[in-house]
Amino acid sequence: MNLNVEVISDEIVKPFSPTAGGLRHRLSFLDQLTPSHYNHLVYFYPKTCDTEADKITISDRLKHSVSNALTYFYPLAGRITEDQLFVDCNDEGIPFVEVRVKCQLSDVLNNLVPRELNKLLPFEVHSVNKVLAGIQLNVFDCGGIAIGVCVSHKIGDALSFFSFVKTWAAIARGETALTAPDFESASLFPPQDVSGFKQRIKLSNKEQIITKRFVFGAAEVEVIRRKYSENSNQTRPSRVEALSAFIWEHLITAKGAKSRLGTLFTITHLVNIRTKIDPPLPESSFGNIYSLALTILSSSDGNVVTGIRDSIKAVNSEYVKKLRDGYNHFDKLNELEARYGKDAIVPFAVTSLCRFPRYEADFGWGKPVWAGSGDLGIKNVATFMDTVNGDGIEAWITLDKEEMEKFGSDEGMLAHVNALKSF
Template sequence: MQLDVQVISEQIVKPSSPTDDRLRRYQLSFLDQQTPLLYNAMVYFYQKICNIEANKITIFDRLKHSISNALTCFYPLAGRIMEDQLFVDCNDEGIPFLEARVKCQLLDVLNNPTPKELNKLLPFEFHVSGTDAEHVLLGIQFNVFDCGGIGIGICISHKIGDALSFFSFVNIWASIARGETNLIVPEFKSASLFPPRAIPEAPQLKKEQIVTKRFVFGATKVEEIRRKYGENASQKRPSRVEALSAFIWDRFVTAFGLRSRPDTLCTIIHAVNLRARIDPPLPGSSFGNLYSLAVTIPSMDNNIVTQIRDSFKALNSEYVKKLQDGNDHLKYFRERTNYAKGEILTFGFTSLCRLPMYEADFGWGKPIWASSVDRQIKNVTTFMDTINGDGIEAWIALNEEEMAKFDCDEELLAYVNNPKSLQR
């Protein structure tokens, strides 16, 4: 459904205390450098907490003051990326905090979520290169529905942090809002672990006519897919993400007849958290782009799950050490694709499953849904836990023509639980 969203105010929220001069120049890491300029973004939905005007004012003020306090812990987020994109000027300039009214019931969105429309609940465009927001690292939009439900739309620049960094900020902000004082403060040392270096500017993603659709796989269907792809796997039973990646890849290959296109080199890429793979392991509170890419060059003759798993295993402590010593984490990909005879087709996966996505309690309970948005990146699937934690939502982005074919695949749809309504 189309959303009528009207922004009624915009403020700049600054840290509650000034950043120490010794911390003013925050250096980006090598992995930050290689990350394109776009936002990690989500919307958190809560029911009927703003059903009277006084509640709206109270909750808005609580969020505003707690943001200010959270920015003292996450001081780089209140600064601005410098022109060279190598440093953040931690100048306490502050972050945009918008208030908006949504002319519908929250239940209307939950029963028929449309990814493109959900972007209206965010403070920024998803792709920011060349816009006024290009150097802003964080923005928040407080959306109030006619029924009193709210949606908190949050954008954090991917240039400074990955998905786990995103959740670290949101959950500490929520802890501050509900009055907690025993906080796990973030660690900002990624540049010391992965020192910056002279490399070409990170590629900027093209804005294309992309369609994002949300497919829900319930717990029973996920288990069926795991059994299906575990039958011929040479090792342990596949994880949910391994099995669903293989299944979606197979449906993509079938929909576009890739098996009959021998000159097309196919690659599967998974974003992988490096915190547990570095020696010694890093805590989850470590802030930055602490991830790398597991690259699979799929062979149609071998079990795809085994190939994906092997690409994950290659990102071990030895691999991380090479990254720290200066190896390009895209070197393997470039070496394998340099000899491609024809088209190179890349399909990417990123998983937010098992991350603390539903912990954002600002004092009125946990969200009834945490949603992704239309990320506008071609051939990318984002996995997220359903609200009950058993099933998986797959947010899949393809161009319009490809999505029309993919969305009609009978085997895909046989495993999908009502792809429109929210599965609780």
């Protein structure tokens, strides 16, 4: 459905306590390699604002608590420098936008259109912006609300995003036992000279790509895992490994790519490396503390799951040592393109947010009934998220429009998609 939104107010929220004057947050080498788009999520809460007084109370609570949260996450209230090497922690603050949405919250949840969800966010996902975070409070006609949150990927990964939201929500609930984030990633991954480095992510024509959400219930995921367990005759694959292989196989069918001679396929998984550093880092470590697991396949490769598992296992402590010494995790992809040519490579990237604290955003009126993404605008990408009950997986997939029509009507794929609502 087409969302009709009206901006009611737009203000800047600053940290409750001032940050030390002249403080700068240094970006790490991994931050330098990360694109500048916004990590984002929209949290939905039903029957929250029954009166105008409720709207004011909730708005004030969110602004006051995020102001306190920015005291802990002070770089988010700063501005990134032109050279993108530092954040000036100058307390300029973050936008807090309040919007009225001219429909019922249930209308959105029952007729999900990922691109329309972007209207519930404070920024364009790929806008070039020195501002590192933003909040949008969306109030529906029914009194339900949606809180859209954006945090720049340039300064932090998905776990950093959830760490910020979790702390903000805890403050809103009145909790005082909080875990302060650690901003020392640049000491582990010192910045490098990346003057010749070009970001790999390129936006596609919005009209030519589409994002759709496919829900795989617990039973369907189990069937897929069993299928790949039988094929590999090895260790039982994880949910993410099996579903990645399953979607990849149907994706290249939709592309008609498997029949092309000389075609090379790559599957990239983003891997959290906090636990692979010696000593391991806590989840509260803020920054882009992840790397890439690259699986390279030819059209004749039959055991996709084994390739995925091996590439993820290869992102180990020894690999992390290479990263700390300045190894660029995009080098292998660049080498493949130089050797085979871009047109001969069909890429597919997977980000898994499964097991992340997506539903811990309780600001004092309960956990969200659902939390979802928007349209990322980058094709050949899948984002996995747990369903509300935690058993199944939502796969948010972005493809070329024509390819999505084929992929979305693939009977072999749809046979494993749960037709039931996940909220």
